[in-house]
Amino acid sequence: MVNQYNLSEGALQTIMKGGEYTAPIMQVLGIKKINSGSADKERYRMLLSDGKNTISFAMLTTQLKDAVGSGGIPIFTIIKINRFITSVINNSGKGDTRVLLILDMQILVSGEEVGEKIGSPTTLSDAVINEQPSNGSNTSTSVAKPAQNGVAVAPSSSTANSSSTNGASLAGQLTHPISSLSPYHNKWVIKARVLNKSAIRTWSNSRGEGKLFSVDLVDESGEIRLTAFRDQVDKFYDYIQIDKVYYISKCQLKPANKQFSNLKNDYEMTMTPDTIIQECFESDNSAIPQTKYDFVNIDKIANMEPGVLIDVIGVVKNVGDLQTFQAKTTGRELKKKEAVLVDQSNTAINLTLWGAEAESFDGTNHPVVLIKGARLTEFGGGKNISTVSSSLMKTNPDIPECYRLRHWYDNGGSHSDATNLSARSGSGSLSTTWMSFSEVQDQGLGKAERGDYYQVMGTILLMRSENLMYKACPTEDCNKKVIDLENGMYRCEKCNREFPNFKYRLLASMNVGDWSGNQWISMFSSEVEKVLGMTAQAVGETVEQDPEALTTITDKANFKQFVMKCRVKMETYNDESRLKTVCIKVEDINY
């Protein structure tokens, strides 16, 4: 019969022997869904014809699921295959089988319209597929040979192509798609691009100690994480570089712990002493995906939820010094550096970098910085972004967005007065609005989650002397009241420790009036000290000597006038909710 649909006769033989063929047209003679465990990994296996031959190992990859639709492709449909790769898969111990992986295709004629098998194609046998090519081109059927002496092909300082030193080059091998990797196959070579490389991290716990780093790998079929421990860290850390393409073989596969990775793969890999990694020097690796960025304009971050990971690009408007401090909970020494990023939305946000990244970051001269996978955080009502271990940061990256931002900033952007999303609604003097006590009441302030902030010109009408001071935990930054054990020791329940000493703290309750009314307010130690003109320690020692002196001290506060920045917030105590007002800052009145 006439092949009126112009199938690409002979294409399968060429392709399955490793040759090139542009956009072949094929007919689907059968299709079935392969149950691979999880719904998002479902694949289709097809019986495919080019009019002359058929193969039964044609696979539709996961990402084409949407193009195929829930019902699959009807039999007799004619398709054009826009992108494909071939691969060798270990077929459950029955030997290697060559498969055709379809990466991109389109339907040309529906199966219903075609209605029949075209031509009389015959099965393309493994014998034909596997026969040695006469020209010795890149159609080798074997996967990587082990490196000599089981030694991985490590980077060599003297040779660009390390394979030249031990004869186990993986270049030119038929490679396997990342999506085909599983713990049940160990003979494979992938060709993948490194999208991200972590810093080297050490750990020490009850099961031992060591160091590790990991990389995120991608090819046309999917992505996977590869982690190196101990010796492999030394061997490969410097060799592997972000954005480069490598042949990789002989890693150990195991189920991925989804809790700690957002890569789309059910498995992850670990390097072994046999692992081979060689940079791929082929001139055109453009088919292997590059990092994709989904940049969020900074102004849009205002409406996003804390905790999400986002891609941000901005110009460093200014940068702070490296800061070192102790983590309160773990006691670990932390290093951080903050930079303010701004973009064309004329909005800025603070970026926090940690550890080695903070130490090495040079934010001078206003570089453009991009962060893929920055974590959005919230503090004091302001939004911030922070790098986490999975984040990818680049300075002055060679991408169009970078040049656009550079141009914008250098042509006026730097002079614009950007809104900073990181501004805290709490104590910053600019963001607090003037209100009277009656306005606060009339407008029903205090219902917001984080409370509402305002400032008043207030006069202290009465400062209570009762419970003005207490004995607090001597630990810096812990102001918890201690329990006097009556044996010379003081116990802090928060620190779960006993101390031979304590520090005095003040916690004042006072009635404050303004022109519109009055309000009971709490005030913490630092501000009470300003009001009284005495340190908490001095108050404590004075009262130790003479308990009667307490009222003399508080009386001195009465009728003093200050600018008071206040927070009003609904608090629940013993099932009872009521509005509580705290004066977080007192300032002398600037006439």
Add this chain to the structure above:
DNA sequence: CCCCCCCC
């Protein structure tokens, strides 16, 4: 074999 992602 890690799996923390921190502070004001």
